[in-house]
Amino acid sequence: MSGSEPNSAAFQASADLRRGGGMSRETANAIIVFGLAILLILGSRFVSPALGSWSQVLTVLMLASFLIVLSFGQGLVILVGGLDLSIPSVITLGGVLATGWSGAGEWYVLPAILAVCALVGVFNGLGVTVLRIPPFIMTMATSIILASAALGYTSGTPRGASPAVLTALMKTTWLGVPVVVYFVVLFVVAGWLLQSRTVFGRKLYAVGANDQAARVAGVSVGSVTVQAYVVSAVCAGFVGMMLVGYANGATLRMGDNYLLPSIAAVVIGGSSILGGRGSFIGTVGGAFLLTTLGTVIAAIGLEQGWRTVIEGGIIVAALFFMREEFFARLRRPKRS
Structure with missing residues (x-):
C-alpha cells in the first residue's frame, strides 16, 4: 500500500502537469508568446519597410533554428531541476571539432563529434548526481575546462572549413525555403x-516535480538526470556544427551569445526554472x-548590449508573471 501511493503520486503529478491545468496554462502561454512574436514582426514594418516581409520571416526562422535546437536540451535539464552553463563551450567544441576533424569534408566524423559532446553531458550528469555538485557549479566548471581545452587544441586559432553536409544544411533552399527550416520543423515534432x-518524457516530469x-515509484532519478544532460550537450554540439555550416568556420567565442537566450527561451515558453513543468512548444x-x-x-541600430539587457528583463518579467501566487490571485474570486 505504501509503495503504490508514492508510485501513483509521482506519475500523477507528471500527468497533471502535461494534461491537466498545468498543461492548459502552458498552452495558453505558448499561444501568447507566438502571438507576441507575430505582432512584433508585423509592427516592425513601422521601423523599416524591409521588415515584416516574407523574406524576413524566413530569415528569423533560419536564425531561430540555432536557439530552438539548443533550448530543447536546456529545457530538458531545467525540467529535471538543473541548469546547463556549459552550453557555450560545448557549442565551441562541436564547431572546432567539425572544422578540425573533417578537413576534407568527410561527413562520417560528425557522429563521432556528437559522441564526444555526449561524453561531456555524461560528465556533467555524473557530477550532479553522483558527486552531488550543484548544477550551477558543475556545469560552469565543465565550461571552463572545455574552453581551456579548445584554446590549447587550436593554439588560439581554429582552422579548417565547414564540411559539405553542414554547408548544404544551412545554405541551400528547396521550394524557396531554406533546408534548415524543414529540418527544424522535423526536430520540433x-x-x-x-x-x-x-x-522518458514522463520520467523527466516526475523527477522535476518530486x-x-x-x-520511490521506481524511477532511476540519477539515470534520467544524466540523460537530460547528455541530450543538452548533444544539442549544443550540433548547434556548433550548424554555426560552422552557416559561417563556414569556427571561432573560440562562437557559443558565448547563446547561454542567456537558451535559458530565456525556456523560461519565456512557460517552463518553471525549478523544474517539473514545461512545454517544448512554448520553448519554440x-x-x-x-x-x-x-x-x-x-x-534599429541598437548595440548588442541592449539585446542582453532586454533579454534579462524579459526573464525577470516571465518569472514574475508565472509565479503560482500571481495565477492564484487572478483565479481568486473577488469578495464583496
Whole structure:
C-alpha cells in the first residue's frame, strides 16, 4: 500500500502537469508568446519597410533554428531541476571539432563529434548526481575546462572549413525555403513527441516535480538526470556544427551569445526554472520571439548590449508573471 501511493503520486503529478491545468496554462502561454512574436514582426514594418516581409520571416526562422535546437536540451535539464552553463563551450567544441576533424569534408566524423559532446553531458550528469555538485557549479566548471581545452587544441586559432553536409544544411533552399527550416520543423515534432508522449518524457516530469516520490515509484532519478544532460550537450554540439555550416568556420567565442537566450527561451515558453513543468512548444515560441526581437534591435541600430539587457528583463518579467501566487490571485474570486 505504501509503495503504490508514492508510485501513483509521482506519475500523477507528471500527468497533471502535461494534461491537466498545468498543461492548459502552458498552452495558453505558448499561444501568447507566438502571438507576441507575430505582432512584433508585423509592427516592425513601422521601423523599416524591409521588415515584416516574407523574406524576413524566413530569415528569423533560419536564425531561430540555432536557439530552438539548443533550448530543447536546456529545457530538458531545467525540467529535471538543473541548469546547463556549459552550453557555450560545448557549442565551441562541436564547431572546432567539425572544422578540425573533417578537413576534407568527410561527413562520417560528425557522429563521432556528437559522441564526444555526449561524453561531456555524461560528465556533467555524473557530477550532479553522483558527486552531488550543484548544477550551477558543475556545469560552469565543465565550461571552463572545455574552453581551456579548445584554446590549447587550436593554439588560439581554429582552422579548417565547414564540411559539405553542414554547408548544404544551412545554405541551400528547396521550394524557396531554406533546408534548415524543414529540418527544424522535423526536430520540433520529434522533440515534442519525446518530451510529451514517451516514457522518458514522463520520467523527466516526475523527477522535476518530486524526485523523492519518483525514486520511490521506481524511477532511476540519477539515470534520467544524466540523460537530460547528455541530450543538452548533444544539442549544443550540433548547434556548433550548424554555426560552422552557416559561417563556414569556427571561432573560440562562437557559443558565448547563446547561454542567456537558451535559458530565456525556456523560461519565456512557460517552463518553471525549478523544474517539473514545461512545454517544448512554448520553448519554440520563446526562441522565435527572442530571435525576432534580436532582428528588430539590429534593424534599429541598437548595440548588442541592449539585446542582453532586454533579454534579462524579459526573464525577470516571465518569472514574475508565472509565479503560482500571481495565477492564484487572478483565479481568486473577488469578495464583496
